[in-house]
Amino acid sequence: MNFIKLSLEWDLNPRPNAYEAFALSQTELSRHVSGMQPELIKSLSGFDHMKNSISGIRGIFGDDLSLKDVLKFCNNFSALIKSGKCVVANDTRPSSNMIRETAIAAIMQNGIDVFNLGMLATPVVFREARKFGAGLVITSSHNPIEWNGLKFIIDGRGINENELQVVINDQSLDKSKIGKESKLESNYVDEAAKLIGNIEGSPKIAVDIGGGAAKTVAPTLLEKLGCKTQVINKELSNSSRGPDPTSDKLSDLKSYSQKNDIGFAFDLDGDRLVVVKNGVKQSPDVTVGLGAAKAIELGYKKFILSIDTSVSVEKFIKEHGGEVQRSKVGEANVIDLVLKTNSQAAGEGSSGGFILPEFNYCRDGILTSG
Known part of the structure; x- marks a missing residue:
């Protein structure tokens, strides 16, 4: 089942009708924002350029995101950790090690045992967080090098909107016990x-x-x-x-x-x-198609695709006996629908992200490469 060979023959540009409305709304928003004065844009942006969402907290380190912010958010995140254990890792950004050590200290002061994975990819951390109950990744994903951020994981999935409110709002926590830090090797x-x-x-x-x-x-x-x-x-x-x-x-x-x-x-x-x-x-949709082809080989039939994923991927899945539902754009929205529908595989075409829930509740480029 060679999806790459098929994709070279297909037009991967067609999107569902729902995506056309989404794209038009985004274009209209960009047009209005581009006409604003810089001072007004900044006043509307909240924490300057810091981005707070269920996908994580991100900003330019030393400008929008400080170590004080890291202490605050990780302290608050501790309130969500019911297992008493949390795995922590970081990407390769120059600021990541410093942020990781600060984050570990903030979590340990609340009696949480931390398992330090060191420098490791996000999908690996999600995988380990399923075993330990919670996880934290120091990363700003695909953003420029000067950016960094915090990605919070509970029960193997990214935090939801209610949990985000806990993270960004001050929590009163019992600090009578200090957690332990251990090194962890992933399987x-x-x-x-x-x-x-x-x-x-x-x-x-x-x-x-x-x-x-x-x-x-x-x-x-x-x-x-x-x-x-x-x-x-x-x-x-x-x-x-x-x-x-x-x-x-x-x-x-x-x-x-x-x-x-x-x-x-x-x-x-x-x-x-x-x-x-x-x-x-190749288009990022090809990545989703590759993952879908492997998932079909493994016997999976129920798929979720974001509305910005090519209809050619949906066609491929249906031609091989699968069924497809569409979600809103964004990894968190895809995962949310996966959990609600008990779907077996998912993809987000715009980001080149494929998700296999049996293994990980996140985009997993490493697993997909296999």
């Missing part, structure tokens, strides 16, 4: 390999890390599955591209993909994946 690679199974033919794969956290996991998983890998842009200090593979030209990977069977590009925290084939960067 993500072994668990993912067991689910995916061996890949026949020893395909050659160019892996563009983009200087991100996928570097410790993605090549290892692919090699364990039987692939041969050629890794590029492994370190952030000498990466030739930006943190968002969906918007970057991926010039290096285009070249390397022609010497390999396929190329994969990750964002800084490893939840997004973009495919390059024969020197051509």
Whole structure:
């Protein structure tokens, strides 16, 4: 079942009718905002440029986001941790280690035991958080390097709106006990390999890390599955591209993909994946299609797709016996509908994000690459 081959023949641009209304509303909003005075825009933006949402708290570190903010939000987050345990990790941004240590201290002061994963990709943290009850990732995902943020996880999923209010509003907590900190090694690679199974033919794969956290996991998983890998842009200090593979030209990977069977590009925290084939960067929808093809092979039939995902992906799923429901745009909205409908797989076309709920309640670019 070669979705990439099919996608080269399809027009991946068609979207559901509902998406047309969404896109028009976004265009209209942009037109009005662009006409505003900068001072007015800033006055309407709340915490300056800090973004507070169920997807996480993000901002330019040292400007919109400070260590004082980290202490506050992580202290409040502790009120949501009923298991008494929390896994913590960070991406490769220069500010991440400092923020991680501050976050760990804030959580431990409330009697929570912290399991420190160090520098590791977001999907790995989500996987471990299912076991420990809570998790925190220091990341700003695909945003520019000067940004950073906090992504909160409860019971293996991102926090909801009610839980966000707990995080951003001051909480009174019992500080009579200090939690312990332990190092933790993840079994993500072994668990993912067991689910995916061996890949026949020893395909050659160019892996563009983009200087991100996928570097410790993605090549290892692919090699364990039987692939041969050629890794590029492994370190952030000498990466030739930006943190968002969906918007970057991926010039290096285009070249390397022609010497390999396929190329994969990750964002800084490893939840997004973009495919390059024969020197051509594919639409993020192709990533969703690849995940859907594997999910169908595994016997899954119930899918959720965001409304900005190509109808060609929906067509592919239905032609192979699956059923599709549409969600609002955004990972949190996709996951919410997955949980409400007990769906077995999901995708967000605009971000190159595929979700397999049996394994993870988040976009998982690393799992999808297998």
